[in-house]
Amino acid sequence: MDLCDENYHHLIRLAPDLRFMEGLQVSRCEAAMDLYLDVLEQTPYTTLIHLTYYFDHERGQKPDPDARVRIYHDSDQAEVIELRQSSLPLNTGLEHPTLEQKWKANLFLSKWLSYSVQQGHGFRFGQKGAADHPIGSGPVNTMRISSVGSTKNAGQTRPTKIIFLNI
Numbered sequence: 001m002d003l004c005d006e007n008y009h010h011l012i013r014l015a016p017d018l019r020f021m022e023g024l025q026v027s028r029c030e031a032a033m034d035l036y037l038d039v040l041e042q043t044p045y046t047t048l049i050h051l052t053y054y055f056d057h058e059r060g061q062k063p064d065p066d067a068r069v070r071i072y073h074d075s076d077q078a079e080v081i082e083l084r085q086s087s088l089p090l091n092t093g094l095e096h097p098t099l100e101q102k103w104k105a106n107l108f109l110s111k112w113l114s115y116s117v118q119q120g121h122g123f124r125f126g127q128k129g130a131a132d133h134p135i136g137s138g139p140v141n142t143m144r145i146s147s148v149g150s151t152k153n154a155g156q157t158r159p160t161k162i163i164f165l166n167i
Contacts, residue, residue, distance in 0.1 A: 003106045007078035010113035011071060017125030018047055019073055027121040035121045040068070047071040048081070067109060080105040 011018060015025075015037060022042065027035040033053045041048040052066045065085035071078045083105045 003103065003110060004072075004077035004079050006110050007069070007080075007106060007113060008071060008076045010110060010117060011069070011078050013117050014113060014121060015123040018049075018071065018123075020125045021047075021123065025123045027116075027123055029120045032119045032121065035116055037123050045072065045074045047073065065108070065112060067112075069109065078109075080109050083108065 014027075015021065018039075019042070021037075021039045024036065024038045027037070029035075033055075036050075036052050036054065038050040039047060040050055047070075049069050049071065050067070051069060065083065067080060067084075068082035069078050070081050080102070085108070
C-alpha cells in the first residue's frame with residue numbers, strides 16, 4: 001500500500017460517510033483539540049476537503065496544521081494539495097516541489113490522520129457543523145506549488161487558491 005492509499009484509508013476511518021458530507025464538520029473529543037473538516041467540493045469521483053485545528057493566537061485563531069486534501073474515491077487515494085503548518089518549517093523557497101517534498105507532505109498527513117483516529121476523532125454524515133467557526137490568519141511557512149484556477153461545484157464557479165506546500 002502506498003502513502004496515498006494509506007491516507008485514503010485513514011480518512012475513511014475518520015469520516016466513513018465522506019462521499020455524502022457537505023460543509024463544515026467539527027469533531028470534538030475530550031482532552032483533544034477540536035478537528036475541523038470542511039467539504040469544499042464533491043464530484044462523482046472526488047472530494048476536496050480542508051482539514052485543520054485552530055489554535056488561539058494573539059491575533060485571533062490560527063489554523064495549524066492547515067491542509068487541503070483531494071480524495072479520489074474511484075482509486076481509493078487521498079493526496080495533499082495544500083499544506084500549511086509550522087511544526088516542520090522546511091521551506092526551501094522553491095516554486096515547484098520535488099517528489100520527495102510531496103512525499104513528505106503526504107507522510108505528514110498520514111501521521112496526522114492516524115493520530116486523529118487514535119484520539120477518537122470522527123465525522124458522520126448529518127453531523128452538525130460549527131456555528132462558531134474560527135477565522136484567523138497568521139504567518140505560516142509555505143511554498144507555492146501550483147497556480148490559481150477555478151473549479152465548478154453545483155453550478156457555481158469557485159476560485160481556487162494558490163496551492164502551497166510546506167515540508
